[in-house]
Amino acid sequence: MAVSSGFLRGVKLFNLLAFCVLFFSLVNFPTAEARVRRYKWEVKYEYRSPDCFKKLVITINGRTPGPTILAQQNDTIIVELKNSLVTENVAIHWHGIRQIGTPWFDGTEGVTQCPILPGETFTYKFVVDRPGTYLYHAHYGMQREAGLYGSIRVSLPDGKPEPFAYDYDRSIILNDWYHRSAHEQSAGLSSLDFQWVGEPDSLLIQGKGRFNCSRLASPTLDVAKVCNTTNPECSPYVLTVIPGKTYRLRVSSLTALSALSFQIEGHNMTVVEADGHYVEPFVVQNLFIYSGETYSVLVKADRNPTRNYWAATHIVSRNSTTPPGLAIFNYYPNHPRKSPPTTAPSGPLWNDARPRLNQSVAIKSHRDHVIPPPQTSDRVIVLLNTQNRVNGFMRWSLNNVSYNLPHIPYLIALKHNLLHAFDQTPPPDGYDFKNYDIFNVSENTNGTTGNGIYKLDFNSTVDIILQNANSMSNKTSETHPWHLHGHDFWVLGYGEGKFDIYNDPRKYNLVDPIMKNTVPVHPYGWTALRFRADNPGAWAFHCHIESHFYMGMGVVFAEGIDRVGKLPSSIMGCVHRN
């Protein structure tokens, strides 16, 4: 149940405490329009059939994807989250929201908070200080994959114009979907008898996909009981458009594993926003999108209006057998369930990395909205992305260190000086640049685990070079989408091969780089980022592939801890006993 309430309504509805909260909100934020938007969510396990296959999912108020948070810039969002899972804890991350002044509500279990116990109600409260397209999702174990995710759409204050025109605004989340539970997947990944999650069973567009139930055909199983393609839950998502109108379509990806392309049959898309920042517009037929990214594209309904069209998403970068995810781009007044007369478009070649790299490079800041990057940095951290074995377990590592979340969240440990909570030795700022061959399987794939963190000088400028390499399989290098909490970063450049610390920085775009919170590192390539360590707190930076992060592919940055305010006791439930 979403309750959005204006100031006057708020005074009537809330008790004295809530009134004080409102009062201080108004003091903190200059715009008179800033509102408090209050949501009450109940999280529980329920049976659903997003792709026609019935399985247990985690719902919010009965839904997956969960309710969309709609707000205006500088609004305060309050989510009262009741955990009604039976034996499982939960935590929700507000993806792309920087949590300035509220680092404890970033929702990252093990980094910024203890998990929320079954039966508990936990209140998240934060300000959405920038317009744009954001996400929320579970950030605990692999619960995101169980369906706990949704959209946050922050619009400009009334009367403030966007740098592009459109008639209507729509949001969709792309996702890949597995029939095995997150418990089964995580157990397989963390067992000595390693069991890879494999390719997804289907792709979902805004929570709807279609699995071919006949693949489960069996003389002994009543297939219709577990998989039924006539179930309306898995009818294709329909995006209805009025001929001639222009749509702002907010496209996000929260895939567990897959890099995707997205297209609308016969229609161009103009990219205008990425991760909450305006993009110098450019046109694509296929939008490549990686887990954790959000884009706005403009689509004009300017084709033959007597029929419907396919919207389709395909897996790229992996040789997947997963069928495309399909939605119907429905021209009003055609019937929304009327299939397009054409076969669904095929996607781009899965193993052609060139157009993906080209798109990455093409994304620049809108010319009227450039936030100039610092021209130099104070520190460069190069993170070599490798697959490793640690004590026989399959892991992912940065500079050969595979990340293990500690039991006590970093933010609490740092603020309360609990030195025993994690390894006080920081992880390395680089790897053996000279000798490591990124194009082949390493001669020694053994790594170690660690939970040390990078402490950044407050307000310093930090460069991160994500260096990709060959995995443990011959001639294989994967795409990793990296997501930074608490900050946006400037994307200074992408390159192929081994990053050259002397020459490559000269090619950085220091003029109009886009700012983002999620960025891919392409196979055998590198990606260079710059950010200011100006947000007091402890912040995860990790591969957004659920299984990769679970297998250690992440680090944590901390900065300005002395400037972090008093931590709310609600985040500290796992600490007092240690």
Add this chain to the structure above:
Amino acid sequence: MAVSSGFLRGVKLFNLLAFCVLFFSLVNFPTAEARVRRYKWEVKYEYRSPDCFKKLVITINGRTPGPTILAQQNDTIIVELKNSLVTENVAIHWHGIRQIGTPWFDGTEGVTQCPILPGETFTYKFVVDRPGTYLYHAHYGMQREAGLYGSIRVSLPDGKPEPFAYDYDRSIILNDWYHRSAHEQSAGLSSLDFQWVGEPDSLLIQGKGRFNCSRLASPTLDVAKVCNTTNPECSPYVLTVIPGKTYRLRVSSLTALSALSFQIEGHNMTVVEADGHYVEPFVVQNLFIYSGETYSVLVKADRNPTRNYWAATHIVSRNSTTPPGLAIFNYYPNHPRKSPPTTAPSGPLWNDARPRLNQSVAIKSHRDHVIPPPQTSDRVIVLLNTQNRVNGFMRWSLNNVSYNLPHIPYLIALKHNLLHAFDQTPPPDGYDFKNYDIFNVSENTNGTTGNGIYKLDFNSTVDIILQNANSMSNKTSETHPWHLHGHDFWVLGYGEGKFDIYNDPRKYNLVDPIMKNTVPVHPYGWTALRFRADNPGAWAFHCHIESHFYMGMGVVFAEGIDRVGKLPSSIMGCVHRN
């Protein structure tokens, strides 16, 4: 890893703190033999195939059933439990151990402790003050069904004789087994679109059973990957015996649902112990056993020694399609894998309640070990067992109140006087005796939920009458095994039909009733119990069918809270935030 250490070894192994623990143990317990037995357990999800079907189970140190705790009377058991489940909490109950002086280590989530978080290590420490056969298992959500259970065997101090003779001592746990996860089952039970768990897929003897994998035959599934009858994990359990020797076989049941019979082809069994109390010996061919019960039977290997025999367990009381569970009773030196030349014995008629009632009545205290019951009681609580609907949800109730566990454990709420933690109004001591028709579906099946408790006067004598009734299905009344925490009770009598509070007490056995902690109430019958409220703490009393308790079939007793010592902070992790 189980480390049992004598006093001298202990001094070497443990640090000063452990030494103090040992020292006080010696001060507390008069026998010089009392030892500290220390276990380090890690609980995690792993794939196992107990009945040849591969599924995720909860293991302790890699095993299900978990390691057996072997101790002597008055030993102190210390279990350091590390929760390595990814997102799930856990709690372990020590079934049959009264926890005198340590009510906080009873392991019942919501009653005696907060759950143990992932990453945490929780230390249980308690004294096993009586010899006998006990159990341990998860007591949180429906985790017991996921495989988290094991045996506790407490022997007499050295030199103290049992009142019966045997050559060897063996333990087996009987269980029923489901392929669907505990998460799936609990979600189905607690949804408006009620989904019953159904009959089990197989029966396990000491963690081994056999599912007919051909039932999964499918042209599209590689069945051998998920179900393989050649997997040694599901080879039948083998109980090897030496001809002519007498075995004490400790038989326990931890079924999720099923009432069982157990037999050893061609062999009589002499019942000598029940729930840790000596039984006046009697002979059975079929031992009926209900979830939560433990028995010792003596079996002499006195048959033709040139062959093996079947040990078999069958479901009774429900019309189940589940095949019997089979083990091999192996006469040495026949090969332990050699199938008996006979077909496995069939079980008793599932719907013949008479022999089950007869066995219940036959169990009396051993004549030399009678603990005389108080001849009168201070309070009588009659608990009508009914199936109800509450707000559309399917539930089980006592006196029309379906029990909902609170978030804050009772023991903590009572000791710290947290009045808001649960409903301060106690549930009713009886039902509408005059008008309620126990033989038919109730005219009004609606009930309510509640979390009020029964406060018992310390040291008072309490009678409980379990009154069975028709469920919500026509002509159906189920068997419910009721388990009391923190106490043994005298079993005063069983009867058919509606309990007559004026006449039936005259038939009570007040001479040599057995004491137990778990007892069945038979279909359309009643069972009368008496216990002394002499153990300060808060104690669950509930149907031991996992789904029934989950659906509300339980109550809580509290007594002598002012005598409960200072609660350890380790149990209170879920409280401080409220």
